Amino acid sequence: MSQSIKINFTINGKRTELTIPPYMLLIDLIREELGLKGTKPGCLEGECGACTVLVNGEAVNSCLYLAINVDGKEVITVEGLPVTPEGEIDPVQEALIQHGAVQCGFCTPGMVMSIKSFVAQCNKDNIIPSPDEIKKAIEGNLCRCTGYVKIVEAVESLF
Amino acid sequence: MKKDLKVIGKPTPKLDARIRASGQAVYGQDVVLPNMLHGAILRTKYPVADIVSIDVSKAMQLPGVVAVITGDDINANNINYKRDNPVLKRGRVNCIRDEIAAVAAVTREIAQEAVKLIEVKYNVKEGIFDPFEALKDDAPQINEFVKGDQHINIAHPFYYEHGDIEAQKRKSAVIIKTRFELPRMTHCCLAPCAITADYSNVDKRLTLYCVTQIPFLFQRDMARVLNMAPSDIRIIQTVIGGGFGSKLDMYPYEPICALLSMETGRPVQITFDREEEFIASPTRQKMTIDLTSGADSKGKFTFREARIIMDNGAYTSWGATTPFVMMQTFSSMYQLPACIFDAKAVYTNNVYAGSFRGYGNPQATFAVERNIDLLAEKLGMDKFEIRLKNANYKDELTGQEMKFISCGHKEALEIVSDKSGYSPCHSREGGNLSNRYKRGIGFASMLHVGGGAKIYPSDGCGTNLKMDDFGKLTIITGSSEIGQGSETVLAMMASEELGIDLKNIKVINTDTDIKPWDVGVHASRTTFVAGNSLLGALKLLKEKLSNKAAQLLKTEIDDLVYEDGLIESTTSGESFKIDKVVREIHFKPPNELCAVYYYYEPGSEFQDKYYKGNVSDTYAFAAQAIEVEVDTYTGNIKVLDIHVAQDVGKVINPLGLAGQIEGGVVMGMGYALLEELYSEKGYILNPNFHDYKIPTSVDIPNIHFYPVETNDPYGPYGAKGVGEAPLIPTAPAIANAIVDAIGIRIVDLPITPEKVLKALKNDA
Ligand code: FES
Ligand code: FES
Numbered sequence: 001m002s003q004s005i006k007i008n009f010t011i012n013g014k015r016t017e018l019t020i021p022p023y024m025l026l027i028d029l030i031r032e033e034l035g036l037k038g039t040k041p042g043c044l045e046g047e048c049g050a051c052t053v054l055v056n057g058e059a060v061n062s063c064l065y066l067a068i069n070v071d072g073k074e075v076i077t078v079e080g081l082p083v084t085p086e087g088e089i090d091p092v093q094e095a096l097i098q099h100g101a102v103q104c105g106f107c108t109p110g111m112v113m114s115i116k117s118f119v120a121q122c123n124k125d126n127i128i129p130s131p132d133e134i135k136k137a138i139e140g141n142l143c144r145c146t147g148y149v150k151i152v153e154a155v156e157s158l159f
Numbered sequence: 160m161k162k163d164l165k166v167i168g169k170p171t172p173k174l175d176a177r178i179r180a181s182g183q184a185v186y187g188q189d190v191v192l193p194n195m196l197h198g199a200i201l202r203t204k205y206p207v208a209d210i211v212s213i214d215v216s217k218a219m220q221l222p223g224v225v226a227v228i229t230g231d232d233i234n235a236n237n238i239n240y241k242r243d244n245p246v247l248k249r250g251r252v253n254c255i256r257d258e259i260a261a262v263a264a265v266t267r268e269i270a271q272e273a274v275k276l277i278e279v280k281y282n283v284k285e286g287i288f289d290p291f292e293a294l295k296d297d298a299p300q301i302n303e304f305v306k307g308d309q310h311i312n313i314a315h316p317f318y319y320e321h322g323d324i325e326a327q328k329r330k331s332a333v334i335i336k337t338r339f340e341l342p343r344m345t346h347c348c349l350a351p352c353a354i355t356a357d358y359s360n361v362d363k364r365l366t367l368y369c370v371t372q373i374p375f376l377f378q379r380d381m382a383r384v385l386n387m388a389p390s391d392i393r394i395i396q397t398v399i400g401g402g403f404g405s406k407l408d409m410y411p412y413e414p415i416c417a418l419l420s421m422e423t424g425r426p427v428q429i430t431f432d433r434e435e436e437f438i439a440s441p442t443r444q445k446m447t448i449d450l451t452s453g454a455d456s457k458g459k460f461t462f463r464e465a466r467i468i469m470d471n472g473a474y475t476s477w478g479a480t481t482p483f484v485m486m487q488t489f490s491s492m493y494q495l496p497a498c499i500f501d502a503k504a505v506y507t508n509n510v511y512a513g514s515f516r517g518y519g520n521p522q523a524t525f526a527v528e529r530n531i532d533l534l535a536e537k538l539g540m541d542k543f544e545i546r547l548k549n550a551n552y553k554d555e556l557t558g559q560e561m562k563f564i565s566c567g568h569k570e571a572l573e574i575v576s577d578k579s580g581y582s583p584c585h586s587r588e589g590g591n592l593s594n595r596y597k598r599g600i601g602f603a604s605m606l607h608v609g610g611g612a613k614i615y616p617s618d619g620c621g622t623n624l625k626m627d628d629f630g631k632l633t634i635i636t637g638s639s640e641i642g643q644g645s646e647t648v649l650a651m652m653a654s655e656e657l658g659i660d661l662k663n664i665k666v667i668n669t670d671t672d673i674k675p676w677d678v679g680v681h682a683s684r685t686t687f688v689a690g691n692s693l694l695g696a697l698k699l700l701k702e703k704l705s706n707k708a709a710q711l712l713k714t715e716i717d718d719l720v721y722e723d724g725l726i727e728s729t730t731s732g733e734s735f736k737i738d739k740v741v742r743e744i745h746f747k748p749p750n751e752l753c754a755v756y757y758y759y760e761p762g763s764e765f766q767d768k769y770y771k772g773n774v775s776d777t778y779a780f781a782a783q784a785i786e787v788e789v790d791t792y793t794g795n796i797k798v799l800d801i802h803v804a805q806d807v808g809k810v811i812n813p814l815g816l817a818g819q820i821e822g823g824v825v826m827g828m829g830y831a832l833l834e835e836l837y838s839e840k841g842y843i844l845n846p847n848f849h850d851y852k853i854p855t856s857v858d859i860p861n862i863h864f865y866p867v868e869t870n871d872p873y874g875p876y877g878a879k880g881v882g883e884a885p886l887i888p889t890a891p892a893i894a895n896a897i898v899d900a901i902g903i904r905i906v907d908l909p910i911t912p913e914k915v916l917k918a919l920k921n922d923a
Contacts, residue, residue: 038182039182043432045848048433079181083181096180097173097177098172103642105400109181136856136857143349146822148854149821
């Protein structure tokens with residue numbers, strides 16, 4: 001048996017210590033070890049983006065990311081986005097909903113996380129992205145239902 | 160009294176979108192039950208072989224393995240439309256998807272590991288991968304369970320005709336004959352297949368948490384396969400991560416999961432990874448269409464003769480019945496005096512085809528619309544004019560006896576022509592930007608059922624409604640939500656009728672133990688059929704409420720309006736809160752609950768044995784005009800603008816409607832330009848998103864949508880079916896646009912850059 005390794009990280013704001021096998025993927029850590037099923041396994045090959053989470057604010061495909069590499073880092077999954085006592089959710093989620101960009105919704109949590117990191121980057125750089133830049137930013141997130149139009153419109157509305 | 164619509168027609172975000180966007184929706188792969196095991200399936204290594212022996216002993220010994228089953232261990236009947244597909248194969252395998260054994264273990268990894276330890280000895284055989292080969296006189300029988308009547312390998316023949324084809328041929332000034340080749344495309348639902356089976360050996364009942372889009376047919380089929388009573392099987396649909404027709408059939412993994420649960424007495428879950436999803440879930444039929452079409456000197460269409468060979472694959476799913484839909488397009492899209500349609504689903508050792516959004520119609524429409532451009536060219540006629548001249552019209556009774564009680568075909572054509580800026584002089588020359596980049600515009604129409612489709616003895620849907628003492632409404636509908644937004648549409652109708660807020664409405668639609676019958680999500684029927692069913696139920700509920708309210712308000716029933724949570728008398732202006740009225744009914748005479756039940760069966764007919772009859776209550780029409788730019792150096796095609804005009808009867812939810820249109824059109828673009836599941840000697844060559852490309856965000860053109868409202872007399876508020884239509888005309892319109900731009904010959908899909916370059920070279 002390969003040795004297990006102890007890691008320390010923050011998941012959705014909670015400091016966590018776990019001992020895991022070195023080959024464990026981040027998506028398995030999230031879905032199986034922590035039971036957070038909002039992160040979706042669409043392909044497990046880095047091709048669809050359904051498993052996107054934020055590691056230190058950056059969007060990564062959790063199916064390609066070794067879990068041991070989150071040691072000392074901050075991971076945010078869709079469950080970690082704040083919900084107010086009134087039930088208000090993150091503006092990115094709200095924009096997708098209001099623009100009709102959620103159909104079957106299986107791509108949505110990953111899409112939300114990609115958009116979150118993109119919006120944060122744009123805000124930091126103080127730019128208002130063009131539709132083409134938005135399309136480019138979500139190119140790695142496949143959606144079979146919506147044809148992407150409403151997703152792009154939703155992102156535009158955030159600026 | 161007719162009042163203005165307050166909710167219908169207003170953009171309404173999906174009710175279930177918050178839960179989905181928050182990651183709280185439970186899809187098949189998210190289900191966790193106590194004591195649950197994980198299943199995995201051993202599939203054949205070779206497409207065609209005799210199975211000499213199966214040794215499961217090593218797999219059984221792996222720690223964590225609880226059960227291993229093979230075809231010899233189970234008592235299960237064959238599945239699928241022709242009952243020609245054994246759940247676990249015995250003695251021989253017929254295609255690369257074939258299931259040989261299955262394992263249940265404490266983790267998914269152990270189950271997968273155990274599958275690798277099963278030793279199978281094969282005697283590899285030659286297969287038949289070309290349906291034309293399979294039709295040869297000396298071809299061996301491919302599926303041992305079905306001996307075709309015309310030929311041993313014909314799984315399903317179809318023949319239809321109307322009119323005097325010979326006379327029409329004589330009338331024709333031009334006749335065009337083309338052979339079209341349409342590829343295997345696959346659904347690529349973002350959520351791979353998943354099921355959890357929970358069999359109780361105490362009460363002998365089976366609960367399946369699954370993703371079927373036809374729960375009641377699935378329940379019946381599962382019962383037959385497992386020799387159980389249908390009522391002992393409870394189907395609970397998890398949230399479904401994409402359907403598009405793929406979940407219209409049962410696949411072996413579903414009964415296999417049930418059998419593993421029965422064997423172990425524990426819940427068992429099977430989920431596919433993406434490769435398994437590509438290999439083991441269905442495809443759109445690959446087919447060869449020989450289409451001969453004619454037109455007279457004025458451009459009126461005279462006849463169509465279609466001869467079709469469909470690659471059925473090794474087993475027969477509902478997909479083999481797509482000719483039902485294809486023949487409607489060949490016989491009745493545009494006015495047509497005569498038609499012959501001959502289609503055969505032929506067994507091969509390829510992976511088997513299933514049903515897919517559009518149900519044969521994308522293939523049929525591709526052939527019809529490509530030939531129309533060729534007819535127009537030969538006649539020297541404008542390609543828009545020829546379409547307009549032959550367009551379908553209101554109250555047309557077609558040769559196949561379909562009745563177009565409402566029809567927006569002409570209007571749709573005119574809109575897209577107008578909006579795309581098309582003019583007859585916009586031709587290859589007009590679009591000649593430079594030596595390198597050429598632009599062109601293409602048209603295509605579509606005809607599809609829009610009011611259900613009577614292909615099963617019942618095409619109906621039941622609805623139960625209950626309004627609780629606090630004025631909240633629960634709609635229990637037979638219909639299913641697969642992401643298309645049906646829950647929201649139903650809630651909008653109830654909100655409209657009862658004047659209550661959408662927040663106060665719940666839709667329950669996932670459990671066969673609770674919901675009444677519905678035939679399932681297909682034929683774009685849910686808004687129409689489930690909508691009419693709901694409106695029937697709402698009428699009954701309102702009768703109850705109005706009786707009491709009229710009594711309380713001392714007024715006539717006709718005098719009442721439902722608005723803002725109130726039932727109001729228009730004469731006195733006095734009102735009661737709706738929940739107060741419910742309590743008056745409940746706690747005082749008549750001491751009743753505010754609950755009702757209604758069942759709706761569309762008025763459509765079963766077609767006769769000649770396939771004639773009005774199979775749907777109404778029909779949907781659409782036209783698309785698409786502009787493309789072709790890079791003649793690289794062969795790359797850029798779709799610039801897609802104009803879609805679709806007869807939707809009446810817009811219910813503009814937001815959901817636009818989503819269906821855009822999603823459908825983009826799927827049609829994939830069919831046109833990108834998607835083909837490549838198969839060689841029965842092996843799938845590209846079972847992943849890297850090699851099987853679907854459109855991504857950067858591929859998206861400007862999509863302009865113009866709904867055409869024909870206010871169908873039978874539709875709820877005048878609405879008709881929408882969901883399948885948008886992808887149907889997209890591929891032929893793109894192909895026609897490319898031909899317009901660069902004048903190459905296009906007879907197959909997808910239109911890849913390599914094919915474009917090759918065609919350009921051949922022409923030069
Ligand atoms: S599941 Fe990770 S990219 Fe598809
Ligand atoms: S909403 Fe279904 S895949 Fe995006």
